[in-house]
Amino acid sequence: xxxxxxxxxxxxxxxxxxxxxxxxxxxxxxxxxxxxxxxxxxxxxxxxxxxxxxxxxxxxxxxxxxxxxxxxxxxxxxxxxxxxxxxxxxxxxxxxxxxxxxxxxxxxxxxxxxxxxxxxxxxxxxxxxxxxxxxxxxxxxxxxxxxxxxxxxxxxxxxxxxxxxxxxxxxxxxxxxxxxxxxxxxxxxxxxxxxxxxxxxxxxxxxxxxxxxxxxxxxxxxxxxxxxxxxxxxxxxxxxxxxx
Numbered sequence: 001x002x003x004x005x006x007x008x009x010x011x012x013x014x015x016x017x018x019x020x021x022x023x024x025x026x027x028x029x030x031x032x033x034x035x036x037x038x039x040x041x042x043x044x045x046x047x048x049x050x051x052x053x054x055x056x057x058x059x060x061x062x063x064x065x066x067x068x069x070x071x072x073x074x075x076x077x078x079x080x081x082x083x084x085x086x087x088x089x090x091x092x093x094x095x096x097x098x099x100x101x102x103x104x105x106x107x108x109x110x111x112x113x114x115x116x117x118x119x120x121x122x123x124x125x126x127x128x129x130x131x132x133x134x135x136x137x138x139x140x141x142x143x144x145x146x147x148x149x150x151x152x153x154x155x156x157x158x159x160x161x162x163x164x165x166x167x168x169x170x171x172x173x174x175x176x177x178x179x180x181x182x183x184x185x186x187x188x189x190x191x192x193x194x195x196x197x198x199x200x201x202x203x204x205x206x207x208x209x210x211x212x213x214x215x216x217x218x219x220x221x222x223x224x225x226x227x228x229x230x231x232x233x234x235x236x237x238x239x240x241x242x243x244x
Contacts, residue, residue, distance in 0.1 A: 027048060103137065
């Protein structure tokens with residue numbers, strides 16, 4: 001069984017999706033998946049799921065969610081995977097291989113990249129990490145905890161993208177990073193630093209005209225929607241490309 005926390009939280013087995021229940025029940029599972037093999041106190045699960053408005057007899061409701069999740073996770077046991085949802089003295093713990101969870105594969109790959117000394121290997125590992133990103137983390141979950149997780153992972157993704165662009169430019173690698181940087185800018189069009197990196201990588205891959213178009217599109221968007229000109233750094237990058 002594989003757990004997918006990028007996009008809508010879901011579990012799959014042999015390509016088949018499993019119903020994990022409504023969003024509060026999925027929030028409980030998400031909180032357990034964030035720290036696999038480590039017990040989470042019931043009060044923490046309650047806070048992350050209901051925040052300051054828990055229902056009457058909330059611990060009974062939580063217990064019913066845990067029971068239902070156990071039933072759904074039985075498929076993993078049938079596949080001889082070490083998946084178990086247990087109640088310990090410290091709290092509830094989900095026993096699962098972190099490599100079965102996309103967010104932990106993403107973070108493991110980024111950490112492995114930081115430990116690498118070979119630049120080409122760093123680039124390869126970062127691209128592998130970014131390939132795990134298939135959607136906004138914990139999509140559809142609106143608790144403060146879920147929002148915080150989402151913001152942290154977005155920041156980690158952004159750092160990876162900038163590192164990939166910097167390494168690609170350093171290595172004079174002519175690969176097209178549209179699938180990574182372009183996709184990110186579709187979601188965050190006002191991120192001027194990433195726009196600048198994307199312009200430079202486009203030019204390095206022989207697409208200077210597209211890089212200049214990107215600057216014009218970004219400038220018009222900034223003026224129309226925010227009423228501001230691009231940053232000095234982005235303007236300088238544009239002038240640099242015009243002089244080529």
